Amino acid sequence: MRAAGRSLALGARFAVSGGREGWIRTALTALGVGLGVTLLLAASSVPGIVDGRTARSDARAVTASESGGASRAHGTFLHIDASTEFHGRPVTGSLLRADGAGAAPPPGVRAIPKPGTMVVSPALRALINSPGGELLKERLPFTDAGTVADPGLLDPGELLYYAGDSALSPDRGAHRAHGYGTHHSGEPLGPLLVASIALGCVVLLVPVMVFIGTAVRFGGERRDRRLAALRLVGADARAARWMAAGEALTGAAVGLAAGGVFFWVARHFAGGIRLWGRSAFPSDVRPQPLLVLLVVIAVLVTSVAAALLALRSVSIEPLGVVRDAKPRSRRLWWRLVLPVAGVATLVLTHRFAGRDAPLHVVPIVVGSALALIGLVGLLPWLVEKSVARMRGGPVPWQLAIRRLQLSGGSTSRAIGGITVAVAGAILLQMVFAGMQDSFAHPDHSTGSLPAATGRAAHGTPREADATAEVSGPDIGLARRLASALGRTEGVSAVSTTVESYASSLTAAAEGKGDGHSAPITSVTVGDCASLRAFAHIPVCRDGDTFVSRTSARMAVEDRPGEVVALDDGDGASHAATFTVPSSARVVTALRGWEGESHSGVLATPAALDAARLHGARTVARVWLHGQVPDAVEHVRTTAGRLEPTVRVSTLLNRARDRQYASVGTGLKIGGTAVMALIAASLLVSQVEQLRERRRLLSVLVAFGTRRSTLAWSVLWQTAVPVVVGTVLAVAGGLVLGKVTLDLMAEPVKTWWMFWPYAGAGAAVVLLVTLASMPPLWRLMRPEGLRVE
Incomplete structure (x- = not known):
């Protein structure tokens, strides 16, 4: 142990001494390791970021929020949500009215805004005052009176405002509360999302560890020559390996410090x-201590393992390094062990567990990690076999191919990160595409508008492009919305109704319920033109009532003569009842969103007073002609000026579950960071390889080789392994995606999603080659022939 300690210390001295060459070698290693450590520390900060965001969200949630009939006190206030959206970005807003001087303001706000004024986040103020924010400024007719401080924001770019409204009342749907601050224990993630998160961690972190293992091998040829000189003065092979480990540990330690900085x-x-x-x-970007400790241990262990692994095929003897001889052909059998074991883990788990068995996360993580790491070992063998028999071609091509034939391992190791990242990205994309049906449901969602579809099959009108919704029954507001929206730019048609639910008393008395409650039917109040958006109504006048049905549905709860109890908004039956007239005509419901039909009771205002529907909502459906780019924003502005609490939403083809969307967003952010790291790491590796070949480049220039020829050779030398690695990544990613989806009992949606990732790999190669041109030009000077 004492001898090993001396050898480690001597290796550490070599890493920080040896003049300019030693410092440059250690600096490149530290830079490479530092980039990887930076991303690992960022990954370890994700729990802190999530916890900070959750704490801020809980701190500004209202407490003791009750229904509008709650008692008024000195410290209570009324609040109602007034959020909107602008060009795809959510704008969170609330209208407030203090009941007394003791009402608590929201976090980050000094006092509840006075009527007609608002306090806004810095990002929202910048957006409102920007050249394209005129429509949003019209939508928020309040005077800017202050700024929401950081404690009241979820993140620095959040669009948030609080406005004072003296007309706020429980009749408008406002709720009374006495303060802010609560705690919500979020719903646990489902097994599919847990598996996706674990899979994402594997895909994002394996390329980082691959690159760290590559970075600690920078300057390998010089290190081996130095170790051979030490063998000449008496060091044995074991001591040489301890010295190599000490040098790698020092470079990794410096890289850890650099990554921390x-x-x-x-x-x-x-x-x-x-x-x-x-x-x-x-302040929220803070790594977890335990995860930091794991990062430190993983980096140090990886550096030592990579250094010792690099020496397995090198014989360092006192008279030189036996690497200049003809390289031995790489063996395939042991390189297949890891990928075959990974795929077999996934396949066998699916076969023995069965399709209906609970989803196991461990086999998914282990199998995917083994397969992805195995691709790194397969790449050098594939590159070697691909270039082994290549002959002829232009001079740059010959220089690149000959370099790959003699020592393609260093280039392949640098490309290994791209291979793993592309394969992992294809795997994640296939898994998420296969899972999307499990997290999709028809809904109103704030998003981009689908293209206008005209008239659907059988001549039925298409579904509305947007809806404006307000809590409470207000037929007067419905008429004002219809008038104002009808004059809005980009709007072709408007339908406004008051909608609620009712329980069938007659059906309950006849025992047609579920045993616990009476059957429920929908109740819609609107003028004749608006009701025609729900059913085929050939003749209609004010005072008519209709029962809308599908041809297959003959429910007892919405038949003519039925007595229904109107909903009070709290899920209980209200004392008010309504008898569907016996003269009500039965009409055919139109097919609506996702094939569902608008069945139920349809009444005109003269037949049913909308004010009796206490638990109702006032809805305006808007159809656009699609020729105005900002038509949706015009609709939001018009509706917001009439009623700030209106919620305008557009219809998406699919509305994703929030947890599914958040996990997908996190994986996209991580994937972007990994691709940026790979581009930077490949550049560092490219510069290190050019430094190793400085004398050779100078000799070629001295013999008359044009610099453009050498530049093209550098491009081909990187491009060939990338092409081979991309083919391997596509094949590996598709196979892994298929077997993982089989394990999750989900289908494969498409096999052609690898094109963007293949293009990303090509773009990385081009950028790295262009960025390496300045160092290449400097290394091709005649001074490179000087020998000391």
């Missing part, structure tokens, strides 16, 4: 970086 600097810019609609406060 990079991370500390980068976290101060977290608020200005917005990826996929998310950012974070610098």
Whole structure:
């Protein structure tokens, strides 16, 4: 142990001494390891970011929120949601009215805004005052009276406002509360999402560890020559390996320190970086101590393992390094062990567990990790076999191919990160595409509008492009919305109704319920033109009532002569009842969203007073002609000026579950960071390889080789392994995606999703080659022939 300690210490001295060459080698290693450590520390900060965001969300949630009939007190206030959306970005808003001087303001706000004024977040103020924010400014007719401080924001880029409204009352749907601050224990993630998160961690972190293992091998040829000189003065083979381990440990330790510095600097810019609609406060970007300890141990172990693994095929003797001889052909059998074991883990788990068995996360993680790591070992063998028999071609091509034939391992190791990242991205994309049906449901959602579909089959009108909804029955507001929206730019038609539910008393008395409650039917009040959006109504006048049905549904709860109890909004039966007239005509319901039909009771205002529907909502459906780019924003502005609490939403083909969307967003952010790391790491590796070949480049220039020829050779030398690696990544990603989806009992949606990732790999190669041109030009000077 004492001898091993001396050898480790001597290796550490070599890492920090040896003049300029030693410092440059250690600096490149530290830079490579530091980039990987920065991303690992960022990943370990995700729990802190999530916890900080959750704490801020809980802190501004109202407490003791009750229905509008709650008692009024000195410290209570009324509030109602007034959120909107602008060009795809959510704008969170609330209308407030204090009941007394003791009402508590929201977090980040000094006092509840006075009527007609608002306090806004810095990002919202910048958006309103920007050249394209005129429509949003018209939508918020309040005077800017202050700024929401950081404690009241979920992230620095959040669009948030609080406005004072003296007309706010329980009749408008407002709720009374006495303060802010609550705690919500979020719903546990489902097994599919847990498996996706675990799979994402594997896909995002394996390329980082691959690159760290590559970075600690920078300057390998010089290190081996130095170890051969030490063998000449008496060191044995074991001592040489301990020295190599000590040098790798030192480089990794410096890289850990550099990564900590990079991370500390980068976290101060977290608020200005917005990826996929998310950012974070610098104070929330804090790594978890246990995860930091794991990062340190993993980096040090990986560095030593990579250094010792690099020496397995090198014989360091006192008279030189036996690497200059003809390289031995790489063996395939042991390189197939890991990928075959990974795929077999997934396949056998699916076969023995069965399709209906509970989803097991461990086999998915282990199998995917083994397969992805195995691709790194397969790449050098594939590159070697691909270039072994290549001959002829232009001079740049010959230089690149000959270099790959003699020592393609270093280039293949650098490309290994791209291979794993592309394969992992294809795997994740296939899994998420297969899972989307499990997290999709027809709904109204704030998003982009689908293209106008004209008239559907059988001549039925298409579903509305947007809806404007307000809590409470207000037929007067419905008429004002119809008038104002009808004059709005980009709107072709408007239908306004008051909608609620009712329970069938007659059916309950006849025992037609579920044994616990009476059958429920929908009740819709609107003028004749608006009711025609729900059913085929050939003749209609004010005072008519209709029963809308599908041809297959003959429910007892919505028949003519039925007595229904009107809903009071709290899920209980209200004392008020309504008898469907015996003269009510039965009409055929139109096919609506996702094939569902608008069945139920349809009444005109003269037949049923909408004010009796206490638990109702006032809805305006809007059809657009699609020729105005900002038609939806015009609709939101018009509706918001009439009623600030209106909720305008558009119809999406699919509305994703929030947890599914948040997990997908997190994986996209992580994938973007990994691709940026790979581009930076490949550049560092490229520069290190050019430094190793400095004398050779100078000799070629001295013999008359044009610099453009050498530049093209560098491009081909990187491009060939990338092409081979991309083919391997596509094949590996598709196979892994298929067997993982089989294990999750989900179908494969498409096999052609790898094209963007193959293009991303090509773009990385081009960028790295262009960025490596300045160092290449400097290394091709005649001074490179000087020998000391």
